[in-house]
Structure formats: structure tokens, C-alpha cells
Amino acid sequence: MALAGQGDPRWIVQDLGKQGKNVGNWHWTERDISVWAMERLRSLLQEDPIGELRLADDTVQVQVTGSPSVHGDCALYNRKGKLRSVYDLKVQADWEARSLATNAVCGKGTIEAELFDTDPDVTITPTGTWEHSAQLVSFLTLDGKSWLHRVLERFQAEALQLGTGDTGSTVAGQSQAAEAVKNANKDHAGNTAATSGVQQPEQSTQSTWTSLHMEERFRAPPSVVFRALTAVEELQRITQAPATSDTTSSNGTFSLYAGQVHGSYTKLQEPELIEQRWRMADWVPRDHYSRVQMRLKAVSDDETLLVLQQDQIPEEYLERTQVGWRERIFAQLRLMYNLGSAYV
Template sequence: MAKAGEGDERWIVDDLGSQGTNVNSWHWQEKDVLPWAKQRLQELLGSLTVRDDNSGSTLSTGSSVSVTGDAIINNRKRKLIPSYELEVKGTWKGSTKDGSSAEGTFTMPYIADENADEDPELKAAVMDDSKSAQQLRELFLSQGRQLVHERVRGFVKEVQAGGPSARRLQEEPPGNGAAAEAPGAGSQAAAAFREEELARQKAAAAAAKKVAEEKQRAQDRAPTATIELSERFYARPGDLYECFTNPGRVQAFSQSPAQVEPRVGGTFSIYGGSVEAKFTTLEPPSKIGMDWRFKNWPDNTTSKVTITLEEVQDGVTVLKLIQKGIPKEDRYGNSEIVDNTTHGWKNQIFHRIRAVFGFGL
């Protein structure tokens, strides 16, 4: 081929400029789809809602999602080759059953074509170190992770299909030996994807509900035991009531770190977290109810503790305890759990209350 200005003019090829046609998308083309990627990821990841029926906690992502990086779709011989490296940042906020709230952030530092067949790394952080904040962060990284990854997989699928219009970047002109793509095909493909995504979400929600129901049925079927204890103390009912609701008194008799929030839904944790409980009833000075478990019990297993305080004579109070739903075995298969629970109440709580506060008879 001669250079321009030399040789037979019939063989000269000048720059065709805007008059040229890339027939059959034979030549390499690039399209910057970063603006679309930003908008699409914001649509997919903004305002997601996660609820945990077991704990009563709920959280949602913020509508503003930050996307940085590069996103290009290459087209060669009508073959689409996506190339992208993105970092996604967003915010979330939520609340627990007891009304505590918290906020945090989430980050996916690397969403790229080279790991398109893998779920990207997801990080979550909280604005404070409160227990409710940590609970909500764990909810985001468990149930929220699944939802976020589903949305990202949908985004990757759209990119691989062509990005903004979900069709080929270069349509063939009529009469070139191949049928041009029908108008509206991109929007139809996007609608089909949204329907498919909605179906996946419904299936995932149904599966999660089924797992939760099966877990609850298994817990209901599991063999449990009940203990009933009666103890006499030389004290007023109000004095004993404070031994379970006043943080200073709880730490005094347990001689260990304790967390006590004397309100319905509040935490009762002693012996460094070996006991994990929530207050369910508080009727001073005569009745206390708790959802109670030991750390070594099987997951999602709690018992019901009811403590009643009655002054049977001046200065003498009878404490009656009923604990229902104690599992027959701990998570390691040890079967002494009922006896250990009984001895724990007597030796680690009642005996210590008498000794520390002088309530013995």
C-alpha cells in the first residue's frame, strides 16, 4: 500500500475521518462506562434493608454510594471484553430491639474483571465501640453480606452483557449480512435481569426463613430440663432485687467483670461473659425475668429464668427461682449441664450474696 501522495491514486488510503465505518465491529473500540457503573452500583447498593427476626435488629445502607476507579468495555469483532477496577464505599445505620442505634461504613476495596467469578472482599466498620454497634456490624457482615454480594454479582453480569444498554457497543448496519439488534433490546435485557434478581432475592429470603424455622423447630424438639430452687435470706426483697439489677452489687458478689442494664431488653452478663442474659421482666421489688444462657450452650439456645421475692416475715425473704428450657447437653456434648447450672446458682450466686452482703440466716 502506497503512502498518501505517492503511487497510483487508486491504491491510496486516506484517513476516512467521520465518514469511515467500522464494519462488523472489526476494529478495536473502547467505551468508558464509569459514569454508568457509578450510577448502577448506587442503585443496587443504596437503601438496602436487612432485618433479623431472631434479634429484632434492622439496618439499612445509605442512598449515597461512592465508586472510584476505571471501567471500560472493549469491543473487537463484536466480542465484548470488560475491563474494570473499582472501589466502593458506603454507609449504613441500624437499630436493635431495645432501641439502641448505631452507624457505620462499608467498603469493597477491589471489584475487578480479574475476580469476576469471586465475591469481592467486604469490610464494615462502626462509629463507636458500643455493644449494639458491634451487634449491628455482625448483622451486616452476615446477612447483609449475602445481599450485597448478590447485587454485585448482578452488576458484574450486566457489565459482561455490555454495560449501559446491555447490548453490543457497535450494531451492524442493515444489509451487512447480520441482523441489527432490535430497538429496545437493552432495556428488555435490563428488565429481564431485574426480574431474575428479584426472583433470586425472594428465593434467598424463603431459604433463610426455612433455615430459621427448621432451627427453631429443632430447638423446640431438643430435650430440655427445668430446675426449681427456693432460698431464704435475712434481707428485705428490695435488697435482694438490687443484687441482680444494681451493677455495683453484681460486681461485688461476683468479683468479676459484669454488665448490668436494669431495663427490659437490657443486658445481664457476669463472670466475664460466661453468663449471657437479657431482662424480660422487672417488677421491683418482687419479680425478675430473664432470657438466660451460658456461653458454652448450643447456639440460639436460651432458657427462661423467673425469680420471685417474698418477705415471709419481717426481714426474711424467700427467693424462688424457676428456670425452664435448660438443654440436656452443652455444645461440646457434656451432659452435666443441669447439675452444673443448679450448683452455679447455689454456690456462685446465692452463697456469694449471703457472704458478701451478710444476708445469711
């Protein structure tokens, strides 16, 4: 046994006091980045257009104008090597729609959003009287959220990158931030190509496509379901938005949500078969269409089994496509026509 005061210092546990409670900032660090966050988010909101809307005889581009108002709090937390951002921000911005052909203003309004999680609460308000106000509000209600998601992905990635300069950041935190920035920049590049006026090379390979299969039951005969999915007045009733549908001519066209979903019919066999060329307006390449087939089978006198098969969907849009069919079309069809709620 060593004499008092002669022990090997390598084996002596020292009292580090307060310093020992959070050694090397490993357990936690917190950094207020509200000033940076408000300024950076204001800049990102002005960087890219919200999107393009196809009207009957024109295409308009919608973008933020002026300097958006951003208020709230944002902080970086690093706990045991894991870096994350927490924010509670309110955004208000003016938007403007301009014709790509004539550069004439086609609509104006405001967009307000509360950003505190991954699902922003968005309010769209038009200002003034414009011919296409309803279509623009419908477009912004749907695509405004997608645009905000893209902005938030870049914002969060840059916030994490900002946090790697902290002394509490670890290798894991740095890797997390670097990967987030890489993904955000990749998404940003793709969206810039899709929304800019300059045509970008649009290349896709077979490996980027995927398929969707759904089966739904409705307590109605096939003829009722067929009409609800093809007649323009019924589509407008289901979607609560502008729609078109031409079933009288060969390769007749259709559009939902003021053109955000559009395509043409390739085969109609009432009341049992609907085949379509189908796409969302922001898909890339811009001339790419998926193939939709809906078969309607009478299960009984008052019940229909709808089998949907959709092929050639861009992989990154699979979840959005599936949710759109299930929640915005089939669920609304049941709600509007009281066709029951049974799922296969």
C-alpha cells in the first residue's frame, strides 16, 4: 500500500467540481441561434419560386415578393454527441403569380405559416380580385406545404452545420450535419431545375421508378364509383377544387386541383375499367407520366372492390402519391357520397 501522498497520480480520482458535471460538453450544450435563424430563413424563402401552375391557356409562376417577416426562437441542442435544432417560428410573406408568357401579374396574396414541427400550419389569403384566385389558393394550399418542407430541410441542415463549430460538437454530430447538408443541397438542386425558367437536362433511369398497388371497397355499385372518378362535376365535388375531365373523346384529358394532377385517359370501359396517363405537375422529367389502372369489380349488388395499380412513379413521390389517393380521393369519395368506410 502506498504511503499517504505518494500514490500514483494516474490512479487518483480527482474532484473536478462543476467542471466534472459536463466534461467536454459531452452531456449537453445549448446555443441560441434565433438571430441567425430569422435572417437565414428570410433569405431562403426568397431564394426559389414556390412553383408553377398550369392554367387553361397559360402557365404562371408563383413566388415570394418583398422581404418576408420571420419571428420566433431557434436553438441548437447537443446531447451526448447528437445535434438537433428546435425552433418555433412564425412566417408571413407576400406572394405573387406571374404569367411565364407575358410576365403579367395574375394574382397576389399572403402566406402565413407557423413552423414548430415537420408539418407546418399554412394559411393562404388572396388580396384583390383575380380571375384565377381559387386555382391559386388551391395550388398554394397543396404545394405551399411542399415548398415549405423543402425550405425547412435546407434551413435545418444549415443550422446543424452551424452547430459543428461548437466545442461540444462531436464527430458523430459533424457527420450528421454533413449528411443533412448533402441531402438538402441535392434536393435543392433538383427543385431548382424543376422550377427555373432554364431547361435543365432531365435524365432518369429505370431504377428510379416504383409502383403502387391499392385495394379499396365502397358500398355502392361500380357504375356510381366509375362516374365519381370520371365526371368533372363529381371530381370537383370530391376534391373541392377546380377539375376538368373529358371522357367524350379519344385520349381525353383530365386535371385535378387546378392542374396539380393531370394527364389523359388511355382506356375507359364503363363501369369496370379506367386507365390513365397520370402525373403531378412538379415531377421531373416534366414529360414523364405514370400509368394508372383502376379496375372496378362488383362484390355484391351494392358493393364495389376497386383495385388500383400505378406504375412508373418516381420513387421520391411514392408516399405522397399513396397518401393523395387514400386521403384526398378515396376517403373524400366516401365522405361526400356516404359510401362506407371499409378498407381491404
